[in-house]
Amino acid sequence: MASPKDSSLRNRSRQPTPEDMKGDKDVPLHPTPRSGQSRYCISVASASLLISLLTVIIYRRCVSSTTLSSSYALCTPNGANIYTVDDKNSKVQCLVVRNSHFVDAGPLYDVQRRWSDLMASENVTEELQVRYTGPQEIVVPGLTDSHAHVLEYGATQQMPLEGTQSIKETVKRVREYILSDPELRDNRSRFVEGWGWDHTKWLLEEWPTYDDLEADSVVAGRPVVLQSKDGHALWVSRKVIEDMESLPDEVEGGVIIRDSDGNPTGVFLDNAQDMVIRPDPTYSMLQKRFATAVKDAHAVGLTAVHDAGFKPMSLAFFKRQAEEGNLPIRVYGMTYFNESADYWGDRVQKIVGAGDNRLSVRSIKIFADGALRSGGAALYEPYTDNPATRGFMRTSPELLNDVIPRFMRDGWQVNVHAIGDRANGVVLDAFEEALKDVNVSALRPRLEHAQILAKADMARFGSLGVIASVQPTHAISDMWFAEDRLGPERVKGLYAFRSIIDHGARITLGSDFPVEDMNPLAGFYAAITRVSPDGKSPHGPGGWFPEQRMTREEALRGMTIDPAYASFTEDALGSIVPGKRADYVILSRDIMSIPPPHILTTKVITTVIDGKPVYGKI
Known part of the structure; x- marks a missing residue:
């Protein structure tokens, strides 16, 4: 929160010197606040250096009525605990927000100095409020769920x-x-x-x-x-x-x-x-469902979601919300593909950044096959527990090879639901065929789920530039029945996250809510541990196929900058970098270092979109 504005106290305060705060040192900016205090303003008064070298730190807990300025710095008191997720995975002490964007990040002294220089260059006077997180809290970029169903969740x-x-x-x-x-x-x-x-x-x-x-x-x-x-x-x-x-x-x-x-x-x-014909929900019913989903999403740190299947009703609803300025969360929508309808990719207008960059619809969602749970995933060989079937393709290979290149020629990102190894292979074949006409990687095609992969197909992700959009919580849900269904060898290609990454592919993480828990930290935990919340797996507490675990850095990037890339918004979202939209989250604990079980009890303190809290307070 803001520093006290009492002029007499401010005049007696000593500005930190370069020696005090230059560089991202892992040392406290000031003593640890008392237990239970999570937001602080500070004022610093120095006794005469001739009498004493003691610096007296006076804390004041900020009252809830304090107004958040359009320009402010947020700092972590115990060293550099803001994870920027930039190209170097840097950590800094402070971020600076001006209006709706990040304008700076770095040590406190440096950002204050640069702010003064900026004000001087613009010939204006604008105070930079400095606010602090709690002592154990960290800051990460706004979190994105890369595969979700918003209205269905509601x-x-x-x-x-x-x-x-x-x-x-x-x-x-x-x-x-x-x-x-x-x-x-x-x-x-x-x-x-x-x-x-x-x-x-x-x-x-x-x-x-x-x-x-x-x-x-x-x-x-x-x-x-x-x-x-x-x-x-x-x-x-x-x-x-x-x-x-x-x-x-x-x-x-x-x-x-x-x-x-x-x-x-x-x-x-x-x-x-x-x-199965059901009555369509009314507009007011859809509003209620959306409000429920957004409220819960903000509470778990989500600032953006990729909605994996806009049918005409959903698309119309979200377009209306954007037009009326009623989108409190960023939505990247995938238009539902109806295989019985005529091709429309050359005559439907894409939506990019509508509603103040809150809504984009520039991708198509196609279902290649069914699901593993229901036995509909299309496999090369029969199911181990039901040799009478290999599952089935929901969209024929012939149709996939026809429409995927056409959509890509017309500039659409193509996102295909593929669970079984055969379905994934067929879709990768179609992407490879599209290479004859378009630069596949430039259109960033995605395989949604990419669950069961043959070894030969894992390598094609990287060479084709196909994004693997995966859901780690699916892995710890399915691990209990997967081997019975697939057998001991084929199951090794199920949720093979490390193998995909090692072949040069980019992975983006989601939950598929309401299928799984909406909380992105549940996915983070599953990705790095591959054990259930109680620490168990079919292979013991070390994890189910532990060699396929992701690192914490990879998992954090998979919820921030990688989904931004997967939605063509990496220049505006996904990291705490000057010039980008000021979306970020304050977490109660450092998920990048605490023991894995503690990740699941970590709380979201504040969720911020465009520099303003949508959940909690700063």
């Missing part, structure tokens, strides 16, 4: 189904939700929607059926649509199926699960989900 908070251990427990949660809402309880024609069930976590791993919903008297007879945790399966009630048109025997890129008599049981996988 929807999940209405009736979350994650964490149940059986079909019966899940149905009970649906029942309780219905009974808690009088309008829903009394109107049996209203749709009941929820998200998050995960049959792989149930004590008895099996697909649910609509009969399970009909067995409960409160739930029975209602239109119920429940999305799975990974977003690749819908569990619906009998009423929903009865209201659908006649179902086809097969769905390209999807599956309708049937019983032994060939009747649908109520579960639709991947592309078959598109057959």
Whole structure:
């Protein structure tokens, strides 16, 4: 917070000398504040050097009414604890914000001197407020989730189904939700929607059926649509199926699960989900979902998200929010690709930096295959635990080889969901084919998830300039069933982060929320440890395939400058460098040095976008 402005005290204060503070020394600028004090102003008074060499430091805790100036310096009291994530991974003592941008970074004395020089050159007088973090706190650039589903997250908070251990427990949660809402309880024609069930976590791993919903008297007879945790399966009630048109025997890129008599049981996988018709949410419902997601995102330090799938409704919503100036977080959107629609890449206008650089939509999201949990990931060889299938491609190789080069010729970034080794290989083939017409690396194509990779394909990431957009928390979720599903050899290519990096590729980190925890520190922890939150893994406390761990520096870059690169914004975002937007986060502990278990208890103190707090205080 600001230094006291009492003139008599200020006149008696001694300015730090170059010998005091020049250089990023790991020494305190002043004594450690008392426990419980996290924001401080200081004034420094010196007794006469002829009488005493003792410098008296007087602390004043800043009151909440103190106004944050448009220009201020934020410093860490115990040495250089601001991680800039610049090209040298530098650490500095202070950052300086002017309006919405960083204008300086370095030792306190240097930034004060340069600020005075700047004011003199502009012939203006503007005081530089100096504020301090708490003694254990650090500052990092604003954090980005590179693969998320914003409005879907907001929807999940209405009736979350994650964490149940059986079909019966899940149905009970649906029942309780219905009974808690009088309008829903009394109107049996209203749709009941929820998200998050995960049959792989149930004590008895099996697909649910609509009969399970009909067995409960409160739930029975209602239109119920429940999305799975990974977003690749819908569990619906009998009423929903009865209201659908006649179902086809097969769905390209999807599956309708049937019983032994060939009747649908109520579960639709991947592309078959598109057959389930639900009423569209109203604009006010979307606003409520968005507000919920943003509030939670700011609380965990997110200043930007890459939304992995704007369908027309979502795209229209975010465009309206940008036009009305209602985007409190940066959103990089991927336009959803509908394989049954006509090609549109040559006639749709891209959005770059709308709403004061809060919204960009210049990429396309294509689904190559399904998910590992639901057995839809496309593999070269059959599943170990289900030799009857190799999974399936949601988009045919022929169509991928057609549309990927076309979108890239028209200047679109192409981001492809690919889980299985076959799906990743097919997409890399398509990117390689596109090289005949365009510079692939200049358009920064991305493989979203890039989960299972053949050794030969790992090398192609670096040579083609393809970005691996990965989710470390998926690794520690899937590690418990992955080897049963893939076998002891093929599983070595699953979530092989180190192998991808060592082949020269750039990795960017996300969570896939609401599939996984939104907190980016959970992903940071998973990336560097490859163990569950309780310190366990199938390979012991050292981590699941520990040779694939990322370093802390790589993980931090994967949440800051690398997602900025992956969204063409590295000149404006991703590091604490003069000229960039002043997005940053204050953390309660130094995640770059504390023991890994303590990372998960680290708190976000303040989240700042364009120099102003959106969560917490400075």
